[in-house]
Amino acid sequence: xxxxxxxxxxxxxxxxxxxxxxxxxxxxxxxxxxxxxxxxxxxxxxxxxxxxxxxxxxxxxxxxxxxxxxxxxxxxxxxxxxxxxxxxxxxxxxxxxxxxxxxxxxxxxxxxxxxxxxxxxxxxxxxxxxxxxxxxxxxxxxxxxxxx
Numbered sequence: 001x002x003x004x005x006x007x008x009x010x011x012x013x014x015x016x017x018x019x020x021x022x023x024x025x026x027x028x029x030x031x032x033x034x035x036x037x038x039x040x041x042x043x044x045x046x047x048x049x050x051x052x053x054x055x056x057x058x059x060x061x062x063x064x065x066x067x068x069x070x071x072x073x074x075x076x077x078x079x080x081x082x083x084x085x086x087x088x089x090x091x092x093x094x095x096x097x098x099x100x101x102x103x104x105x106x107x108x109x110x111x112x113x114x115x116x117x118x119x120x121x122x123x124x125x126x127x128x129x130x131x132x133x134x135x136x137x138x139x140x141x142x143x144x145x146x147x148x
Contacts, residue, residue, distance in 0.1 A: 011082075014039055015113055018062075018084035021047040025062070028052060034091075035084040036062035038070055041077035046070040063097035067104065078105040081124075088116040092127060102131040 014037040022035030027050055034050045048065030060068075063083060070078070081101065085091040090112035093101065101108055101124050110127065112120035124131075 010039070011080075011111075014045060014080060014082040014111075015084065017045050017047045018082045018113070021049045021062070022084050022086065023049075025049040026051045029054070029056070033086055034062040036066040036093075037082045037084075038063075038066040038078055039080040040070055040075040041079055042075065044070075044073070044075065046073065046075065061094055061097050063093045064100050067100055071104075076104060078108055081108055081110045083110065083112045085112070085114050087114045089118050090114045090116075090120040092120060092122065095128075098124060098128040099131065102128055102133055106131060106133060 017037035018035040020035065021037070022033045025033035025035065027033050029052050032050070036048050038046045038048070040046060046066050046069050048062045048067070048069055050060065050062045051065065052059045063081065066081075067078075078101075081093075083091070083093060091114070092112050093110065106125055108124040110120075110122050110124060112122070
């Protein structure tokens with residue numbers, strides 16, 4: 001699997017965006033800031049951070065924040081996700097984020113980076129095999145209409 005298929009310069013820009021947006025995270029409860037940078041098919045980078053809430057279930061993770069912002073901007077196709085956590089080892093997206101990402105990019109390449117030297121290069125299909133998707137609701141449909 002070639003998660004680094006985009007130019008090194010673009011990859012560094014994605015990593016820098018994910019690291020930078022983590023500084024904006026609202027995480028007074030967990031103190032676990034996360035930044036995500038999503039590369040769209042059109043070449044746009046959309047970043048998101050986690051936003052916690054006193055009611056834990058209402059917290060939005062960085063990855064979903066980035067997806068929702070991209071969708072709000074009219075983007076529906078994604079090429080790469082970079083997730084940054086200020087930890088010694090990389091952290092992969094949670095199950096809820098994996099499910100949301102699967103709606104748009106079931107084989108999305110994912111790079112998880114951290115403050116340590118380790119990196120996790122994977123894909124959404126590896127992290128969420130046999131995902132529930134649009135075809136699970138309507139097996140005859142191969143994809144949903146992006147205009148609806």
